[in-house]
Amino acid sequence: DAEITQSPRHKITETGRQVTLACHQTWNHNNMFWYRQDLGHGLRLIHYSYGVHDTNKGEVSDGYSVSRSNTEDLPLTLESAASSQTSVYFCASSFLPGETGELFFGEGSRLTVL
């Protein structure tokens, strides 16, 4: 079955370290998204991509970067982790353009920055 997987599922790191969260989908979806989820907030968009070599900033992109070198993967990098980036991160993908198609979410990656 096609799926979307995130790794690692849990990570603890120190302030200032570089961290990369992986997201891999086997649906061949063009659209991929990274969200973070924090208490008191809804899911907030970090970065998104509508296809290979396309990346766009979302609402809370500062301190994060993504790259899209193939259809299947959209890794999220925290260049220098900060305690404010402690959160649960969700990757999602969709097929139809313009978010008229449903999003399929990964299981989430819980990141703790000490």
Added chain:
Amino acid sequence: ILNVEQSPQSLHVQEGDSTNFTCSFPSSNFYALHWYRWETAKSPEALFVMTLNGDEKKKGRISATLNTKEGYSYLYIKGSQPEDSATYLCAFKAGGGADGLTFGKGTHLIIQP
């Protein structure tokens, strides 16, 4: 930043009762409205994607309506069951190439036996 509001924040409902909750979004520049169900320790799963004013969607005991002119959508659950306990999220997409989906904070529904 777009304003997507969901009410109520939380809701306790007796098993067998019907319930509904609201998603409010900007009434201008509408493109799409999504509903997701998010069970504890799982990831959000899509219920509906709605794109036309007056749209009504149904999946089993769950249905949704959409009013783009006044900027709201209702989600209805008929005959609530314990397995309906979850957080229900709505997400709004504006037109004109605007950035991604904006999610509301969700309505946390608890079905009491």
